[in-house]
Amino acid sequence: MTDATVAGGPGLLERLAAGPVICAEGYLFEIERRGYLSAGAYVPEAVLDHPEVVAQLHRDFLHAGSDVMLAFTYYAHREKLRAAQEGDALVAGNVCNSNIFVDGDAESARTVRAMFDEQVAWAVDEGVDFIVAETISFLGEALLALDAIKAAGQPAVINLAVHRDPNTRDGSSLAEAAKRLEDAGADVVGLNCARGPASMLPLLGPIREAVSCHVAALPVAYRTSADEPTFQSLSDPGCGCLPDGRPFPTALDPFTVNRYEIEEFTREAQALGVNYLGVCCGAGPHHIRAVAEALGRRPTASKYSPDMTTHAFYGTSEKVPSKYKAFSKHL
Structure with missing residues (x-):
């Protein structure tokens, strides 16, 4: 199967065959931090109220090295499509967990499938290159999303979210779930959201061993x-x-990973055979640049990667005045 983009360039599967693909996520958290979105309901009204902010964030992630512009609000918004065209990025439609799926309940399954069909249709109408179904904890719901995506003739990335129990909420191991999704037509299977680098990494090996897809x-x-x-x-x-005694979702700042932790995760995940890589909630453009640089790339933003050789206090270059070097001993 080939999946060339509407513009005629290489599509998702062709790019994955050639090497890793980077996808920036985390738009909700970053736009909330920038003051254009209210935490709580997390209804992404910024798409309507401040489309220029949404477009600029996509530009920032593109500048930092993302290969994919992921739809904000689960459909391919025109502002995002224009930002993607400024580089060589793919455009991905997006569906996610419905929060109304009930395992074993046929009525909820029909309702959720209808939602997915509608959302996928919006994305296809906007000319996306593929569809991501993400943050889904039930294998049954993930299969519904996958079926809607494949019915629309789109390449499918299916990402599960697991919590304390490292299984799906309907009782499948991640290896079993990944294999069933691959057998049902998923082009990429994996994990996103919920877990940070340290607690996600141990779950990736069994998935990689269970499937032959990306x-x-x-x-x-x-x-x-x-x-x-x-x-x-x-x-x-x-x-x-802390509000209500918990950091999530508005007091997570002390737990934010640094760019070097993201670099290390990227290298270790790639060594396991993972080749669709990125960062979800909490990601900033510097995290995405770290992913790109860990893969040996130099995106446009790498022009501004840290260079401490000329730092006033810590630099080693001869350009740094000796008085500053002397002062640095007291820091």
């Missing part, structure tokens, strides 16, 4: 652990000034 990994940009494997489960870091 594998995805897009952790949240927060420092999770075996004891607190998701960013929703993180506890008070000691500041004592």
Whole structure:
């Protein structure tokens, strides 16, 4: 199967065959931090109220090295399509967990499938290159999303989100779920959201071993652990000034991973055979640049990667005045 873009360039599968593909996510969190979105309901009204902000964030991620412009609000918004055309990025439509799916309930399955059909149709009408179904915890719901995507003739990336229990909410192991999704036609299967780099990495090996298709990994940009494997489960870091006593979702700042942690995760995930890579909630453009540089790339933003050789206090270059070098010993 080939999947050349509408513009005639290489599509998702062709790019994956040639090497890793980078997808920037996390638009909700970043736009909320920028002051154009309200945490809580997280209805992304910024698409309507501030389309220029949404377009600029996509430009920032493109500048940082993302190969994919992922639709914000689960359909391919025209502002995003224009931003993608400024570079060589693919445009991905987006569907996600419905929050109304009930395992074993036929009526909820019909309702959710109708929602997915409608959302996928919007994306296809906008000319997307492929569809991402993400942050889905039920295998049954993921299969509904996949069926809607394939019925529309689109390449499908299916990303599951797992929480404390490292299985789907309807009881499948990740290896079993990945294999069933591949057998049902998924082009890429993997994980996104919920877990940070440290608690997502151990789950990737079994998925890679279970499937022959491409594998995805897009952790949240927060420092999770075996004891607190998701960013929703993180506890008070000691500041004592948290709403409702929990960091999620508006007091996660102390847990944010740095660019070097993202670089390390990217290298380790790629070594496992993961080749659809990125960062989900909490991601900033510098995280995406870190993914690109870990893969040996130099996106446009790498022109501004850190260069401490000329730093006033820490630099080693002869251009740094000796008085500053002397002062640095006291820092």
